[in-house]
Amino acid sequence: MKKKIAVNPFEEYEKQCTDDELCRLEEFFAEFDMHCRLRSEEKKKLREDFERAVMYYAREGLSLEKALRRLDIKHLGGFYARPPVLWFALDDAAKVYPLSMQHVSMAVFRLAVYLKKEVVPPLLQMALNFTIKRFPTFATTLKKGFFWHYLDTTKRRFCTQEENDIPCQPIKVSGSGSQTFRVLYHKNRISVEFFHVLTDGTGGMTFLKTLTAEYLRLTGVDTPPDETLWDIDATPAAGEFENAFAMVPKGGSASGFVDKAAVQLSGRLSENRPCRIVHLKLDAAGLKAAASRRGATVTAYLLSLMFIAGKAATDELRGEASIQVPVNMRKFYPSQTVRNFAMYCGIRLPLEQLDSAEAIVGEIDAQLKRKASKQAMSEMLTATENMVNMLKYVPLAVKQPVAKLVYGFLGDKIFTNTLSNLGVVTMPEAFAEHIQSMDFVLGTAITNRVECALVTFGGTATFSITKMTADPSFEEKMYDLLCADGVRVRAEGSMLYEN
Amino acid sequence: MKIEVTYPAVPKRRLRRRRLKSAAGWLLLFAAYICPIVNMVTGGKAWSVIVLISLYMVWMLLLSTDLVEYNRISQFTRLIFCACALLAAIDVFISSGWAIEVVPIVCFSGLTVAGILFFTDFEKQKQNMLPMLLLIFMAMGASVVGLCLWHEESRWALAVMGAFALALLVACAVTLGSEFKRELRRRFHTK
Numbered sequence: 202m203k204k205k206i207a208v209n210p211f212e213e214y215e216k217q218c219t220d221d222e223l224c225r226l227e228e229f230f231a232e233f234d235m236h237c238r239l240r241s242e243e244k245k246k247l248r249e250d251f252e253r254a255v256m257y258y259a260r261e262g263l264s265l266e267k268a269l270r271r272l273d274i275k276h277l278g279g280f281y282a283r284p285p286v287l288w289f290a291l292d293d294a295a296k297v298y299p300l301s302m303q304h305v306s307m308a309v310f311r312l313a314v315y316l317k318k319e320v321v322p323p324l325l326q327m328a329l330n331f332t333i334k335r336f337p338t339f340a341t342t343l344k345k346g347f348f349w350h351y352l353d354t355t356k357r358r359f360c361t362q363e364e365n366d367i368p369c370q371p372i373k374v375s376g377s378g379s380q381t382f383r384v385l386y387h388k389n390r391i392s393v394e395f396f397h398v399l400t401d402g403t404g405g406m407t408f409l410k411t412l413t414a415e416y417l418r419l420t421g422v423d424t425p426p427d428e429t430l431w432d433i434d435a436t437p438a439a440g441e442f443e444n445a446f447a448m449v450p451k452g453g454s455a456s457g458f459v460d461k462a463a464v465q466l467s468g469r470l471s472e473n474r475p476c477r478i479v480h481l482k483l484d485a486a487g488l489k490a491a492a493s494r495r496g497a498t499v500t501a502y503l504l505s506l507m508f509i510a511g512k513a514a515t516d517e518l519r520g521e522a523s524i525q526v527p528v529n530m531r532k533f534y535p536s537q538t539v540r541n542f543a544m545y546c547g548i549r550l551p552l553e554q555l556d557s558a559e560a561i562v563g564e565i566d567a568q569l570k571r572k573a574s575k576q577a578m579s580e581m582l583t584a585t586e587n588m589v590n591m592l593k594y595v596p597l598a599v600k601q602p603v604a605k606l607v608y609g610f611l612g613d614k615i616f617t618n619t620l621s622n623l624g625v626v627t628m629p630e631a632f633a634e635h636i637q638s639m640d641f642v643l644g645t646a647i648t649n650r651v652e653c654a655l656v657t658f659g660g661t662a663t664f665s666i667t668k669m670t671a672d673p674s675f676e677e678k679m680y681d682l683l684c685a686d687g688v689r690v691r692a693e694g695s696m697l698y699e700n
Numbered sequence: 701m702k703i704e705v706t707y708p709a710v711p712k713r714r715l716r717r718r719r720l721k722s723a724a725g726w727l728l729l730f731a732a733y734i735c736p737i738v739n740m741v742t743g744g745k746a747w748s749v750i751v752l753i754s755l756y757m758v759w760m761l762l763l764s765t766d767l768v769e770y771n772r773i774s775q776f777t778r779l780i781f782c783a784c785a786l787l788a789a790i791d792v793f794i795s796s797g798w799a800i801e802v803v804p805i806v807c808f809s810g811l812t813v814a815g816i817l818f819f820t821d822f823e824k825q826k827q828n829m830l831p832m833l834l835l836i837f838m839a840m841g842a843s844v845v846g847l848c849l850w851h852e853e854s855r856w857a858l859a860v861m862g863a864f865a866l867a868l869l870v871a872c873a874v875t876l877g878s879e880f881k882r883e884l885r886r887r888f889h890t891k
Contacts, residue, residue: 240823286882290891302767305718345768345830347888353827367710375770377824387708472719479703593890673701680701695707 211252222265232274237281247358253323280334285354292444293585294541295398299350300604307371308397309644312409315637320386326361328416333359335433338442343374369644372396402623404539417632424631445536460615463523466650467516468672473698474645477668479676484689485662491686500622501566505558510678512555523549525616533575544581546572613646623656643667651675746793757782777831780810804857815868839865
């Protein structure tokens with residue numbers, strides 16, 4: 202039997218190169234060797250990423266000189282050349298996530314950008330290789346300490362994958378040096394799924410924007426430095442990775458976590474979590490106009506619709522519906538941090554009061570102003586800190602089972618639903634031209650049947666619904682309510698994930 | 701409302717695997733529920749305790765594996781902890797008098813294997829030290845307590861286990877040098 206000899210495509214490519222080009226490539230990879238001191242198998246993978254990118258450019262007819270300029274080794278910095286030494290204690294909000302996670306449920310959220318052209322995988326991989334060094338807290342792996350988990354720096358090639366699973370699935374963080382986020386691509390979409398220990402929506406968006414900008418630069422889009430984007434070659438500053446909770450002034454009263462159980466939407470909980478993702482792509486101007494007609498903010502307006510849609514999706518006749526609204530603490534305490542720096546509040550209304558969106562929007566606005574105020578958030582933050590201090594000398598082996606039990610018992614029962622609004626995202630004009638829209642998908646809770654999130658880019662506001670039940674009542678009612686208010690809506694999403 | 705599908709199809713295999721794992725979990729739970737009942741009905745020695753510990757071992761080592769730091773050292777130390785608990789339970793509930801010698805020997809062997817696993821893949825495994833450190837500390841603690849409380853001839857196994865644990869700790873500290881201190885600082889931080 203003849204033995205098959207594997208052909209190295211890069212060697213084949215090199216055979217077609219001129220002597221001058223071979224010389225350039227040799228110099229290029231000699232420089233690569235100086236910048237990469239990873240273990241041999243990781244180094245090999247990283248080198249192959251460069252080779253694939255060079256071959257892609259060659260196929261596209263780009264000269265080798267231009268290709269190597271785009272792939273300049275200096276973008277690797279010293280990240281792959283130095284051994285890992287840094288470690289990061291989890292911030293106050295992140296501490297709960299590894300304590301309460303299970304094999305089937307983990308606090309994962311997803312941010313995605315839709316480009317106008319299909320994603321080129323070798324270039325996305327190179328964009329990640331260059332971007333990761335700018336985010337030292339992302340280049341980490343989750344570790345167990347005796348009292349708390351922590352993030353330990355890991356030096357490896359962080360990989361991108363083609364999307365082929367249900368969104369927001371638990372990330373395998375158990376292996377030595379495993380990633381705590383995943384970068385996925387599918388057609389024209391780049392998605393990043395983050396384990397919440399790393400970052401919150403704002404921090405995640407900073408990463409996605411930086412990654413997308415780097416990807417677009419590699420595809421040939423160029424723009425002068427812009428202050429809305431992180432420069433991947435800049436040196437990371439301590440303030441960008443601080444536990445910002447620590448800088449909030451202490452004292453005052455503590456309150457916030459406990460509340461009455463809220464009404465849950467009806468519909469059998471699905472085995473697959475989530476069982477469907479629905480994106481309502483809204484005309485941003487129309488949405489703003491509809492909110493203005495009600496004299497409310499976009500968040501308050503959407504909350505009013507969610508309450509009405511929620512009522513249509515439950516069989517309960519009495520009780521209180523409650524929607525959790527994450528609050529970005531950066532607006533009260535300006536910080537550059539890309540780690541978690543958010544608290545939340547709950548907007549509550551009795552079911553009997555939910556007659557129409559017009560009738561409740563005023564009350565929602567008032568509750569938002571009161572409950573998402575600096576004072577209220579500071580009280581919740583004090584409560585969080587008190588709890589962290591109380592538990593800090595309790596061994597993890599004791600804390601973890603108790604936390605799982607408490608989380609399983611209390612869990613998300615005090616809320617019916619969630620609305621996380623990331624606001625309006627901007628990119629420099631040259632990059633924005635190549636982007637269609639963005640979306641933000643929350644991971645699943647325990648009993649809440651739906652979780653909602655909103656992000657606006659360009660003229661499109663994407664309202665994403667993460668579903669835990671096959672019952673379509675909620676999204677259908679939302680769709681009807683938005684259409685009735687004159688907002689242009691287009692529905693996209695996943696198929697129903699059924700066994 | 702018509703939804704345009706923009707996500708890829710998910711292979712059924714993945715979905716089925718999750719279901720299978722869940723089914724196995726329920727089967728174990730059922731066995732754990734039924735065994736003590738059968739034991740109580742039939743009478744005799746408390747063999748169901750041994751079955752329960754064994755089921756817990758299967759659950760922990762195969763179905764509910766570590767979510768953080770799942771590696772060869774952590775799995776092996778888990779196995780050693782469970783095996784020691786199982787041996788102690790057999791001694792207490794089925795036939796007694798031998799565990800005080802056997803458990804330290806098993807623990808000693810466990811420390812030896814953990815040491816080999818650690819030092820043969822040092823660069824990678826130095827990130828996975830905590831389970832081995834805990835095994836070392838527990839062996840040392842158990843050795844001291846055992847030697848103080850147990851005054852029979854069979855104390856030698858406890859002494860060997862304690863001495864070997866201390867030797868392994870020193871070997872780790874010497875090999876890791878300043879990194880050992882840093883490792884301890886991050887592993888035992890309270891921030």
